[in-house]
Amino acid sequence: MERWKPLKIGELIARKPLIQGGMGVGISLSSLAGAVAKEGGIGVISAAQIGYKEPEWENNPLEANLKAIEKEIKKAREIANDGILGINIMVATRFYERYVKKAIESGIDLIISGAGLPTELPAYISGSKVKIAPIVSTLKSIQVISKYWERKYQKQPDLVVIEGPQAGGHLGFPVDELEKLEKRNSYEYDNEVRQILDFVKKLERKENIKIPVVVAGGIYDKKDMEHYIELGADGIQVGTRFVTTYECDASRxxxxxxxxxxxxxxxxxxxxxxxxxxxxxxxxxxxxxxxxxxxxxxxxxxxxxxxxxxxxxxxxxxxGDVEKGMVFCGANAYRANKMETVKEVMDSFFGKH
Ligand SMILES: Cc1cc2nc3c(=O)[nH]c(=O)nc-3n(C[C@H](O)[C@H](O)[C@H](O)COP(=O)(O)O)c2cc1C
Incomplete structure (x- = not known):
């Protein structure tokens, strides 16, 4: 008996409860996101400086990014026409609202936002069916955003992403706390995860709604996934493992x-x-x-x-200039020892469904 179930975010149903984490700059674009969506997960395009390959880039990065958002969403849809596609737009981004609106216009299903709390996101999506998810790393953050959205917008998150200290890219913890957590065992953060899950469960009962929660950060294989499903998560978000797939948009x-x-x-x-x-x-x-x-x-x-x-x-x-560039990665990147297809990665988590 499998312990996982499809991931339901309102009317969106992903056959497999895996969200591929948005990875900027240019690491998760249409090729990776489309492949994950085609395999029954949720593919996520990163909006972070997405337009870096456009001819307008040097003179007008905003226009280049807006153009590329539309292009990449369209290309990902061509790969997975009935799959579920999300976009990761960081709250700290300049022109955040413009990117949100462009993604909605281009037909995105889900917007995931971290690097700050997306306090005004409900206003920017009003009138659309798009689903919204904050990324939180502490109980305090989910409490703040839930209360703020309820009071100002009578809205709760459609999905919550809990991102732990083993994730890649920018992290929502102070450096000293990360260093402390790194020295202890990897499940030290579970306590926070449990408290967030508990808070969301209570919120679901109070509002009579379902709010799925996925956990991210250091999930590399099926065993890691099962650990969080046992804690009560509805699914997982995975970044690092997908970088060494043939479909990933990064250079060789x-x-x-x-x-x-x-x-x-x-x-x-x-x-x-x-x-x-x-x-x-x-x-x-x-x-x-x-x-x-x-x-x-x-x-x-x-x-x-x-x-x-x-x-x-x-x-x-x-x-491809990995000497003079910044290669972001999760704490488990050292576990990568071979190139895989997205299908192989998905099958390693879920079997051949
Ligand atoms: C190369 C790389 C780039 C990333 N870029 C972003 C980003 O632009 N915005 C964001 O919210 N998260 C970003 N992340 C975090 C991922 O979306 C994901 O939640 C996290 O890495 C999950 O942990 P894992 O990599 O251990 O699976 C990035 C992660 C990696 C590895």
Whole structure:
């Protein structure tokens, strides 16, 4: 008997309760998201500087990003026409509202937003059927967003993503806490997960609605998945494991950097945007990415004060310059030892359904 069930987010039903985490810059675009959606999971495109390949990019990053949102959603639909597609748009992003509206216009099913709490998201989606999910890392965050949405918009999240300390990219914890958690066993964070699940269960009863919860961060295989399903999660969100798939949108060199990485080479870095992040050890990033212009990514960044430009560092990496670029990854990236197809990854979690 399988312990997992399809993931229901209102009228959206994913045959397999797996959301592929949005990965910027350019790591999860239409090819990866489309393949995951086709296999019965939820494929997620990352909106972070999605337009970096467009001709407008250097002169008008906003226009390039808007154009690419439409293009990538369309291409992912062509791969998985009846699959479920989401987009990850970080709250900290400049022009957040414009990207949200463009994604809705382009027919996205689900918007997932972290790197801050998406306080005004219900206003931006009003009149559409799109589903919305905050990414939270603490009980406090889900309590705040749920109360705020209820009071201002009479709305609750359609889905909650709990992202733990083993995730890749920018993380929602202070560095000292991450370091503490890293030293202890990997299930240290379970207590917070339980409290969030408990809070959501009570909310469901109070509002008489169903709010599915998925857990992200360090889930690499079926055993990791079963651990969270046993805790009471409705599903999982997985990022790192999908990077070493043939369908992933990153360059071959980026994927090889994962295949070659040892545990010791994965470290916490202080991103110039003020949040801690996890990536591969790399001493050259700062030297080669001095900010000479601004690509308008994060609201709070001040180009005059930062040691290097995170947009430039991430674009270098996705294109294949893994020495001078920033290779984000989850704590489990060292477990990657072979290239796989998305179908193989999905089957390893769910069997051949
Ligand atoms: C290369 C990479 C880039 C990521 N970029 C983003 C991002 O732009 N926005 C975001 O909310 N999460 C981002 N994440 C987090 C993932 O969506 C996902 O939740 C997380 O990595 C799950 O943990 P796992 O990688 O251990 O499976 C990124 C993760 C990786 C590995």
């Amino acid at each position: 060199e980026f994927k090889e950097a994962y295949l070659n990485a040892s545990k010791e080479e994965i470290e916490l870095v202080k991103s110039p945007v003020g949040m801690p992040a996890r990536g591969l050890k790399n001493l050259l990033v700062k030297e080669f990415n001095k900010p000479d212009k601004c690509y308008q990514c994060i609201k709070k960044c001040n180009p005059a004060e930062i040691p290097y430009c995170i947009t430039k560092a991430l674009i270098r990496a996705v294109k």
